Amino acid sequence: MLSLDLSFYNWGLVTNYLLKGFLFSVQLTIIATVGGIAFGTVLALMKLSGKALLEYPATFYVNTMRSIPLVMVILWFFLIIPMLIGRPIGADLSATITFIAFQAAFFAEIVRAGIQSVPLGQTFAAEALGMTYGQNMRLIVLPQAFRNMIPVFMTQVIILFQDTSLVYAIGAYDLLKGFEIAGKNYGRPIETYALAAITYFVICFSLSRVARKIQAKVAIIR
Amino acid sequence: MIELKNVSKWYGSFQVLTDCSVSITKGEVMVICGPSGSGKSTLIKTINALEPFQAGEIVVDGINLHDPKTDLPKLRARIGMVFQQFELFPHLSVTENLTLAQMKVLGRPIDEAKAHGLKYLDRVGLIAQKDKFPGQLSGGQQQRVAIARALSMDPIVMLFDEPTSALDPEMVGEVLDVMVGLANDGTTMCCVTHEMGFARKVSDQVIFMDQGQIIENCSKEEFFGESSKRSHRVQDFLSKILAH
Numbered sequence: 001m002l003s004l005d006l007s008f009y010n011w012g013l014v015t016n017y018l019l020k021g022f023l024f025s026v027q028l029t030i031i032a033t034v035g036g037i038a039f040g041t042v043l044a045l046m047k048l049s050g051k052a053l054l055e056y057p058a059t060f061y062v063n064t065m066r067s068i069p070l071v072m073v074i075l076w077f078f079l080i081i082p083m084l085i086g087r088p089i090g091a092d093l094s095a096t097i098t099f100i101a102f103q104a105a106f107f108a109e110i111v112r113a114g115i116q117s118v119p120l121g122q123t124f125a126a127e128a129l130g131m132t133y134g135q136n137m138r139l140i141v142l143p144q145a146f147r148n149m150i151p152v153f154m155t156q157v158i159i160l161f162q163d164t165s166l167v168y169a170i171g172a173y174d175l176l177k178g179f180e181i182a183g184k185n186y187g188r189p190i191e192t193y194a195l196a197a198i199t200y201f202v203i204c205f206s207l208s209r210v211a212r213k214i215q216a217k218v219a220i221i222r
Numbered sequence: 223m224i225e226l227k228n229v230s231k232w233y234g235s236f237q238v239l240t241d242c243s244v245s246i247t248k249g250e251v252m253v254i255c256g257p258s259g260s261g262k263s264t265l266i267k268t269i270n271a272l273e274p275f276q277a278g279e280i281v282v283d284g285i286n287l288h289d290p291k292t293d294l295p296k297l298r299a300r301i302g303m304v305f306q307q308f309e310l311f312p313h314l315s316v317t318e319n320l321t322l323a324q325m326k327v328l329g330r331p332i333d334e335a336k337a338h339g340l341k342y343l344d345r346v347g348l349i350a351q352k353d354k355f356p357g358q359l360s361g362g363q364q365q366r367v368a369i370a371r372a373l374s375m376d377p378i379v380m381l382f383d384e385p386t387s388a389l390d391p392e393m394v395g396e397v398l399d400v401m402v403g404l405a406n407d408g409t410t411m412c413c414v415t416h417e418m419g420f421a422r423k424v425s426d427q428v429i430f431m432d433q434g435q436i437i438e439n440c441s442k443e444e445f446f447g448e449s450s451k452r453s454h455r456v457q458d459f460l461s462k463i464l465a466h
Binding site: 125126147 | 311327
């Protein structure tokens with residue numbers, strides 16, 4: 001029978017070890033989501049542009065990023081970026097760049113599917129009123145596409161939050177690292193990892209409930 | 223005002239329009255009818271360049287569509303179009319649907335756009351729905367809002383692509399009433415429709431299409447009145463449709 005000693009779990013634990021890691025994980029998730037959606041939308045528009053000069057690079061980038069395990073991309077960026085810019089780079093910054101680049105590929109596919117889920121007739125109507133390609137995208141298609149894609153977006157954010165634990169590979173101080181160090185210092189690895197799992201679960205579960213509420217609010221009645 | 227000369231269109235190797243020539247003068251109401259797949263919708267969509275065409279020439283109010291200098295969005299803003307599936311913007315309210323293009327394309331200030339749009343909304347009888355969303359309206363109401371939206375841009379011609387084909391029979395009447403009103407006010411109109419009663423009432427010219435070609439292009443009186451002089455295909459079509 002496991003004997004679990006949770007006496008060490010107090011506010012001191014949280015502030016000394018966990019808070020810093022938690023903030024990093026949250027920050028990384030938010031930055032990667034915003035950056036990923038921004039670049040992902042650009043990539044999606046490139047893929048749908050009908051111009052080979054834009055389509056091929058975008059498709060190549062998206063397919064490559066989606067074919068390599070995230071942990072490998074994290075390691076590669078950490079090793080390659082210093083070589084490219086000539087000086088060493090911190091694990092935090094490297095992780096941030098990596099995640100934005102990686103998430104852009106996944107969001108590109110989500111946004112592309114979202115754009116294609118908006119009926120073509122909407123674009124015809126916008127064009128018939130004299131709107132340009134840019135106005136149509138900005139005012140008619142993308143607002144509807146994003147509303148349609150919110151459930152998938154939120155799933156991606158939840159997965160992203162869990163994936164931030166992979167920065168373990170380059171030693172960045174995220175939530176999981178915080179638990180690990182605490183476990184080593186207090187000599188209670190089992191309890192801390194169990195708490196880590198529960199913490200991740202609570203956060204991700206709450207996010208999925210929030211997602212459902214948002215989706216109900218902005219759903220478009222056709 | 224609108225001239226189509228020998229317009230032909232291909233989808234890949236399949237020819238959907240063959241040598242179509244049409245002429246619409248100001249204030250005229252033209253009806254295009256024919257069986258499904260005859261290219262009627264495709265033809266009307268070439269008029270405002272929603273569908274490209276490969277051969278022939280289309281001139282709208284003196285502007286040639288194939289001229290590389292033509293500003294197509296600007297031209298489209300002067301041509302109103304009403305679609306079979308209404309195509310209101312579902313994420314915007316009725317008022318926003320009416321004002322969006324006026325503000326963004328024509329650059330009108332919001333108050334002017336609103337007043338203008340609501341004037342046409344009232345004309346189609348739906349001023350009470352101005353704050354509703356398209357999803358809350360019936361099909362007939364949505365189509366009337368779509369007509370008001372197109373009219374708010376003060377177009378030189380109104381194009382209708384089977385405006386009542388997706389409606390419940392009970393709602394067809396309310397939309398046709400609006401269209402008859404427009405015709406009586408002297409609006410230049412081109413309608414693709416199956417509603418022969420409407421055609422008989424307000425049209426000036428009737429065009430019959432089959433398999434991408436214009437089989438018949440004559441006045442309303444000739445089309446309905448002297449139908450024995452029309453081609454067999456047309457007589458066949460009329461006998462089937464008018465039997466109801």
